[in-house]
Amino acid sequence: MTTSTGTGTGPRALARQRRRASVARFWRQYRAERAGLYGLAVLALCALLALFAPLFVGSDVSSVTDAPGRPMQSPSAEFPLGTDQFGRDLLGLVIWGSRVSLLVGLLAAVLSVAIGTLIGVTAGHFKGWYATVMMRVTDWFLVMPTLVLAIALATVMSRSLTTTVIAIGVTTWPTTARLVRAQTLAVETRPYIERAKALGGGHWHIMSRHVLPNVMPLVLAQTTLIISSAILAEATLAFLGLGDPTVVSWGGLLQDAREAGAVSAGDWWYLVPPGIAIAVVALAFTLCGRAVEAVLNPRLGVSR
């Protein structure tokens, strides 16, 4: 791609121009989706909060030996959301926890979508036995109870963030694979692909230059939707005690709260904020995903 920057009017530059135009068109249509914009705004805020968390809460917020408060204090001016069972500031922990929760959600979704796209594109491109086998595998994964499988995987491996990412990624890819394959099949019937083939374009060329760019919007929508469920899944696994106990995440905070007996003690301030954080971020990603879907496929009429 970099070689073509100078030529200006070459076919690649044209393609890039076209792509830029379609991104602009996409954004114009996306802007019309109000719910999607709200979602995006919330996400931007969360991302900023997570990125700059070290600036205003500091990594020592998770230190237990230097905890500033008494254990399980209710909200006060000093600790707006109260303290946890070590006397750590819960507001700080919720902000700090966003880093792990968002990271795991993103990575798991990327892994899931990457697997799904790889299998979907290849299964759509190479027909024959390869496609048959791959689609059988996909169908089979599709009927697997996701949560049960994820719990099983998390048990099989040692407790760490990587485990969580893998457990979620490996269990949620099949829908993406099926969608991408359908799209790939549709794209490959277009005349210009025939032409590319006739001109001697190899499999790799066709898949990477023609198919992939065309399935990218779908993949984008899919990613946003999967991040939402991945964040929920991370919380679920952490809540079931299958997460890494030494890192602070939203699901882990809920698990801590439950283990400390916050539920029967009625210490709602310990339970409510992490749950709301999870719900808000998951909802924001879902709204964005639906907005993207609506732009790509107006007939669905999901949000209007």
Added chain:
Amino acid sequence: MTADATPALVEDRQTAAGPRVRERSAYPRYLAGKVAGAAVSLLAVLVTSFFLFRLIPGDPVKTMTGGRQVSAEQLAAYREEFGLDLPLWRQFTDYSGKALTGDFGTSYQFRAPVVDKITEALPNTLLLTGTAFVLYTALGIFLGTRSAWRRGGLGDRVNTGLALTLYSIPSFWLGLLLIIVLSVGIGPLPGLFPTGGMESGGEEGFAYVLDVAHHLVLPVVTLVAVEYGQTLLVTRSALLDEMGSDYLTTARAKGLRDDLVRRRHAVPNALLPTVTLIFINLGRTVAGVILVETVFSWPGLGGLFYQALSVPDLPLVQGLFFVFAAAVILMNTLADLVYPLLDPRVAR
């Protein structure tokens, strides 16, 4: 809320297309194909359940005997008793051979047949999921229809907004909050519902039914709240799709009352694709209920699975995994089978 929630949302676009069967006479062949496919899937699940859980680190025999002093001979005897001394492939053939006759082995920790442990817990899980399923399906279809019919109105916006929000809430968290508010009681509010379990014990007859119903309320409410949104959204979009159809315009043009058009034509047709989703949901709910069972101490399959994993009680884990997957497969197959019978377009 499970990891599969959102992908399933997307998935409805495929299932909405549904299986198409061109001629009625083709149905037996179609049926045979689907049943055969389900059988293959079940076999695949059997294989997975056997090998996946062998990866759990830990020697089950050493775990079983705990900290007690056991000689190597004794350990070997245990291994032989549970067939763990055989090579893996022999274990597998033995296991699958027996599983085909309905024998899933003996639980390590309970020293009882796995089938017995599962049949003990299964009715409890079915009661919980069944009740929740009926309610959230009814609620989802009802609200989805309303929403679609008044697309863009305040009711629709509130409906879809609420559905999406509840849908993004972790079910275990909602369960915990419900326990705090309705079971423990906050402030002047007394605890109205039991905090967990399925029965107080010692009740007979009608009092027992009421007692179980009382225990059922909170877990069911939790499940319904997080699950109905999906049905709502799918019903809504199916109906919106349907409302663009020509025959509806024709019907309206004929001067049929709007309401009649909706009830007689649009809703029944739009519900067809939803049927698939409904069946699949039932299967998924059985497996997804683990969290709610954990939070509400419901004595079902989920709790058993969790307990079995920690040992690891391999025969029990395998048996349960098989049951969970089988529930989904069974329901998917049922959906496939029922769909062409319901869809009038298939008759052509």
Added chain:
Amino acid sequence: MGTNDQTRSLPRGLRLVAAAGAAALTLTAGLATPLDPAPRQARAADDGKKVLTVAVAQSVDSLSPFLAVRLLSTSIHRLMYEYLTNYDPKDNHAIPGLATKWESSPDKLTWTYTIRSNSKWSDGEQATAEDAAWTFNKMMTDSGAATANGSYVGNFRKVTAPSPTRLVIELKKPQATMTALDVPIVPKHVWEKVSDFSEFNNDKSFPVVGNGPFVLTGYKPDSYVRLKANESFWRGAPKFDELVFRYYKDQDAAVSALRKGEVSFVAGSPSLTPAQAESLEGAENVKVNDAPGRRFYALATNPGAKAKNGEKFGDGHPSLLDRRVRHALFMAVDREAIIDKVFRGHAVEGEGYIPPRFSQYFWKPSTSQKLAYDPAKAAELLDRAGYRKNGDGKRVGKDGKPITYRVLCHATDPNDKAVGKYLQEWWGDLGIGVRLECLDNVTDPWLAGKYDLAFDGWSVNPDPDFVLSIHTCGALPATPKDTGATDNFICDKQYDELYARQLAEYDPAKRADIVKRMESRLYDLGYMNVMAYPNAVEAYRTDQIKSITTMPAKAGNIYGQDGYWSWWSAVPADAGGSSDNASSTGVVVGIVAGVVILGGLGVFAAMRRRATAEDRE
């Protein structure tokens, strides 16, 4: 969408039906409350039965006394079957159970028990020495029957019943624990019909024949275990008519159930959390019993796992073989902070191996011996041992790599995870890394010696023999393939000599003295560092239980006692005031249900009005 109001009348009717259905559902749910006798459980009920309900979480592994090892199951067996001896609730000394007296021969090898003649099985048969002899013989000859309690009979040569009231046990070697044989004696005439002891779970036909204070009458896995009072129990019938162990897998659920009166007692596993205890302390009619516990909570160090045949295995960090390192690590553990922050006062700082509750065996280090909290001295000790900090401030091992210890923790124990976080920071300051390995099931790396340090804890019995025995060389596995009784592979000659001496010492005071010397030795070795003795924090409803015996009687626990004292002694509270309570709940429920329905109808009407308005546009 043009339409007129008239056409909407039918669906409106339909929707009303639906709304009514929903309301009916709400009502049924609400109605169930006033009818539900749960809040009056203990005082119950129509037939005037007094029921004591105990919230439990642990699943029953088996109801067969030959197989059961879990605390709940063995506690239930205490209630179902009489053991030869029991422990005095005041000070734990051995007192008569099924045996009224016992004596040992001068050579210490023959024990003769006199069996009481006033204990009957619940089916009317007389309980005799023959039953006891049969039970022990079965365990000695059938490996299936030896599953749970085989270790008690390992040193038995022969058990006979020369008469219905005389039981004779011949030993291979002297054994001081002959008055602490915690083996349920089962009725021979029922159990001799069992063909396979390794599979028989004793949970199919009820009531189960027994001679303890309660008779098992029902069991539903993970739902309840039900027992009824044995009216003809020789020590006197229990005051409650029924005892129900009801399952709450979630501890918070159990605590809320207690607060609402659904259950009479909750113990938590292993204990209520500080937050739960604090919240219950303010609750009406609830008494929190914060008693010195029988457990110790320790940090075990891998001493280089090896088998009896000398074969080494596992991969414990070599630096831990240096006693200075072990001492330094423990000196960097602020026990006071653990008591204060993690247990929030519901524990006592750890000293010797046996908790202070067992006063005759309790030992604490002298001031000079004590490894008090002193991070500076700990750092110095590590420097002296040759584990110095590198440029990054990390201490390096002899292999030149920075030291990171793997600490094995139980994923189900919040205390392990909490203390683990502190260890990470304390030892981090020393320049030593900590990797917490939290597992649901630690057995495997533990038995394989694949850990550096591990959180450890045992419940100590009135007779300390068992917890002492697990640190002897004799407890090591024969080969790496066997499983030994050892806790963490400690093998020390000096300790072993003392152990053998105490086991053969039949004089209690002298034996206690030797036990204390063993504890001192264990402390100095630094392989078993006791951080705390967690309290047993449990709670019960004073409006359901008037009084209950704790063990030790002065300040002791209720759940999991050595004996049946708590449930046998519990006195029901008077029934006054209970019905008021329930009916007021009923009223509140009725009001709430009404409000919900009205609210629902209101929203419904509003939406309808709005919809109609839209249609008119």
